[in-house]
Amino acid sequence: MIEYETFDLGDFPLQHGGTLPGAVLAYRTYGELAPDRSNAIVSPHWFAGTHTANEWLIGPGKALDTDRYFVVVPGLFGNGLSSSPSNTAAPYDRGRFPKVTIHDNVSAQHRLVTERFGIERLVLVAGASMGAGQTYQWAVSHPDMVERIAPIVGSPRTSPHNQVFLEGIRAALTADSAFCDGDYEDQPRTGLRAFSRVYAGWGLSQAFYWERLYEQLGFATLEDFLVGFWEANFGDWDANDLLTMVWTWQHADVGLTPGFDGDTVAALASVKARALVLPSERDLYFPPQDEEWTVRQMSDARLRVIPGLWGHLAGGGADPEAAAFIEASLRELLAER
Structure with missing residues (x-):
C-alpha cells in the first residue's frame, strides 16, 4: 500500500x-x-x-x-x-x-x-x-x-523540440480507437503500449542503446527492455491521467x-x-x-x-x-x- x-x-x-x-x-x-x-x-x-x-x-x-x-x-x-x-x-x-x-x-x-x-x-x-x-x-x-x-x-x-516529443506520445495514445475521446470503459491498452514505445526512444540516449546498458537492469534483449521496463512502467496508468500531465508539461x-x-x-x-x-x-x-x-x-x-x-x-x-x-x-x- x-x-x-x-x-x-x-x-x-x-x-x-x-x-x-x-x-x-x-x-x-x-x-x-x-x-x-x-x-x-x-x-x-x-x-x-x-x-x-x-x-x-x-x-x-x-x-x-x-x-x-x-x-x-x-x-x-x-x-x-x-x-x-x-x-x-x-x-x-x-x-x-x-x-x-x-x-x-x-x-x-x-x-x-x-x-x-x-x-x-x-x-x-x-x-x-x-x-x-x-x-x-x-x-x-x-x-x-x-x-x-x-x-x-x-x-x-518546455522547448519546441520537447513539445514535439510530447505531441508524439499524446498522438500515439489517443490514436487507439478504444480511447473514445477519453470516455473509454476499459483502458486503451494498444495506445498505452504505443505511448510506452515512443517514450523509450527519448528517455535514454542513443549511446545507452548502442552499449546495451539495459542489460545492467536485467534485460537480455531490447524487446525484453521495451516490454519489461517501458510498457510495465506505463501499463497500469490511467490514460486520461497521463494526458493531463502531458498537457501540464507541454505548456510549462x-x-x-x-x-x-x-x-x-x-x-x-x-x-x-x-x-x-x-x-x-x-x-x-x-x-x-x-x-x-x-x-x-x-x-x-x-x-x-x-x-x-x-x-x-x-x-x-x-x-x-x-x-x-x-x-x-x-x-x-x-x-x-
Whole structure:
C-alpha cells in the first residue's frame, strides 16, 4: 500500500480560468519539522510519478537527510492520487478534467506548506524532470521564501523540440480507437503500449542503446527492455491521467507567471534563490545547452552537468554513478551559507 496524506484545497481556481471543485493534493512528509520551522525542503516529483519517485534521495544520511530536514513531496495533479481525471466526479471526470499548469500545482503546494505546516522559508526546493519545472516555478512565484533550488534534468519552460516529443506520445495514445475521446470503459491498452514505445526512444540516449546498458537492469534483449521496463512502467496508468500531465508539461513556462506577461527572461531574473542547475549530458528533452541559457538569466546560478550515457533517466537514481553525482551536488548546495 502506498502511504500518503491529502490536503483539501476546496474549490481550487485555475490559472487558465475555471475551478477544480473539491480539489485535493496528495503528499508525503519525511523527517521532523523543527520547532522554528526552519528545516523544510520541498521535493516535487516527475511525470507519471508519486511521492515514491523521490525516495532514493530521502532518508537518514542521504542527500535529503531526514535526521536534519523535514521533506515534503507533493503530488502532481493528474498523478492518480492528487485530483486527477481518474478520481474526480462528473462533470470534471475523465476527458473533461480541466487543464492545470505548473503554476497551479505550485500554488496548491504553497497552500499545503503554509496552511498545513506554517512554513515561511524553504531551505531547498529540488526535483527532477517535471519536478525541476515545479522547482523553477517555486523560485519565481515565491522568491522571498525559497533559499536554494536544484532543478535536475528539467527546464523553466518546455522547448519546441520537447513539445514535439510530447505531441508524439499524446498522438500515439489517443490514436487507439478504444480511447473514445477519453470516455473509454476499459483502458486503451494498444495506445498505452504505443505511448510506452515512443517514450523509450527519448528517455535514454542513443549511446545507452548502442552499449546495451539495459542489460545492467536485467534485460537480455531490447524487446525484453521495451516490454519489461517501458510498457510495465506505463501499463497500469490511467490514460486520461497521463494526458493531463502531458498537457501540464507541454505548456510549462515560468514566463506565464502572473506579472511577467510571458517574459521568461524577466521571470528568471526575478529569482533570488541560489541555484545549482543539474542537466544530464545526453538528455534528449533538456540538453545542457538549453540550461546554459537558463543559468545566464539568473543572478546566483551555476551549471553542473551530470555525466554518463543514461540521458534523461540519469536524473532518477537508476544509474549509480549519476545518482552519486546528484547526491554529492545536493549535499554541497545544502552545506553552502
